[in-house]
Amino acid sequence: MGLSRDQVEAALGRFAHRPLDRPDLKRAAVGITLVADGAALLLTRRAATLRGHPGQWALPGGRTDPGEAPGAAARRELAEELGLVLDADAELGLLDDYATRSGYLITPVVLWAGIAPVLRPNPVEVAEVHRVPLDVIDVEPRFVTIAESDAPVIQLPILDRLVHAPTAAVLHQFREVVQHGRPTRVAHFEQPVFAWQ
Known part of the structure; x- marks a missing residue:
């Protein structure tokens, strides 16, 4: 069973997005990106030939252009990576900014894509795309310690593997805020060292 668009918008409306000031x-x-009438989301595996973070699990996205709003950037990247074009009215709200060790400040944008959008993955950027049911991400995260940081590394045990931050942090916050109505913060969770470059 999925979440309705109204339920998602209401949950995000009750949540105070926390931006980070990191110039x-x-x-x-x-x-x-919610699909299957709010019952699943889109998750990709990055192409092995990409310079940055090859082969890692990721939400569609990328760098914003100068002056571009996060929602517009997320929709542009979705079109470039998966061939899925959404209008501005598909934007439902924002989750907290997340600063990565590799030099990016990520703003997660929740998007509504309807029932069964046609996807055309760009093989230059995307090795795999999955429609992940929301109950799959409704799991307790794992936290591990590393010598390089005092902060815990967050991992999500999904899809028969471990998905790490930043993707794990964003998905965990979505689960907490949208699926359970809990205003959970995740910006303090660490990434594994392999994702620091």
């Missing part, structure tokens, strides 16, 4: 980082946006 030292490059701005980026990712899209948490």
Whole structure:
């Protein structure tokens, strides 16, 4: 069973998005794109040939252009990566900014894509695309410690593997805020060292 568009908008409306003031980082946006009438979201595996973070699990997204709003950037990247074009009215709200160790400040944008959008993954950027049911991400995260940081590394045990931050942090916050109505913050969670570059 999925979430209705009204339920998602209401949950995000009750949540106070927390931006981060980090002018030292490059701005980026990712899209948490709801499909199957709000019962699933789109998750990709980055192409192995990409210079940055090859082969990692990710939400569609990327760097924002100068003057571009996070919602517009997330929708543009969704079109570039998956061939899915959405209008501005598909934007439902924002989750908290997340600063990455690799030099980006990510703003997660929740998008509504309807029942069964046609996807045309760009093989230059995307190795795989999955429609992940929301009950799959409705799991307790794992936290591990690393010598390089005092903050816990967040991992989500989904899809028979571990998905790490930043994707794990964003998905966990979506689960908490939208699926359970809990105003949980995730910006303090760490990424694994392999994602720091």
